[in-house]
Amino acid sequence: MSFEWPWQYNFPPFFTLQPNVDTRQKQLAAWCSLTLSYCRHRKLYTLDVMEAQESPVFNNKKIERKLSVEAIQVVFEELRKKGNLEWMDKNKTRCLIMWRRPEEWGKLIYQWVSRNGMVNSVFTLYELSNGDDTESEEFHGLEEWMLLRSLQALQTEGKAEIISMDDGKGVKFF
């Protein structure tokens, strides 16, 4: 399944931040949705600003245009405002990207659990994200921090409880 690029991607001015406020707003919105859908497609959960500049999203080799680091920062900041991104360090070089909110992930996981009649069962985090049973589920391969967040979201809803043990964590669904 190849990724479908939006039309703007082959439009050179798209790679330069526009001075006009209105245009810029639209441009940023397009960048945000492009970044999110690309990450969703590639199942990326963390991004590095430096690396991002080299990734195909921000660097279109065909038309020889790339988004500058500053512009990437602006896009990321926009994503952060929308709640899809979180910085991992103060210097804003690495970030967590959430193309699906923790609550949504939690919902997906809980649906799977209840569909398989495993409410009231205990799971290890590894089992959920890497187990054979979840192979065909969307949350297979979910990174641990994201998994934990979604489980925490479920916990506040009272649908799950996270169990901490000396080596690793587990979760029980209700």
Next chain:
Amino acid sequence: MGNIFGRKRRPTRVTEQDRAILQLKQQRDKLKQYQKKITLQLEKERLLAKQLLKDGKKEKALLLLKKKRYQDQLLDKTENQISNLERMVQDIEFAQIEMKVIEGLKVGNDCLKKMHEVMSIEEVERIMDETQEAIEYQRQIDDMLAGSLTQEDEDAVLAELEAITQGEEVELPEVPSESLPEVPEVPEEEPERERVRKQPEREMLAA
């Protein structure tokens, strides 16, 4: 089981058994990861052995195969251990369910007992007796009220009843005297026969 308990907020719904299950499952996960590692290694070594054979280094290849064989055995062992762990987990889960069943039965039993306390046998006897008395009393009242009809009246009533029933009998239509028309031996078969007649070819084919 030597597990250090994590933070405890709110009344937790995680039981001791859940923790035990989690620990078992964690062990299983570790074994699974180990298994993955070994499987990958085996694959690599097989390729390497092939390469060595191609290069004419037979002894080295043999050595490698020996190592591979040993790892194969390890893999089998881990497989067994995993299934052991899984069986244990299932046993615990089932025991938990059984516990819940027993709890349920206990609640039911208590409830039944409480209800029985309310309805003691003496009470039931007393109530039944009283009911019987009441029925008797009612019958007496009925008798007294019905007593307004004399024996004569009763006879008249009976006669009228008989007249009515007889009158009905007379009005019944006469039983036909001629014998019944011929009926096929097994009436249920008739529709089937008709069907057969309609599709003789099919029957022939079937035959």
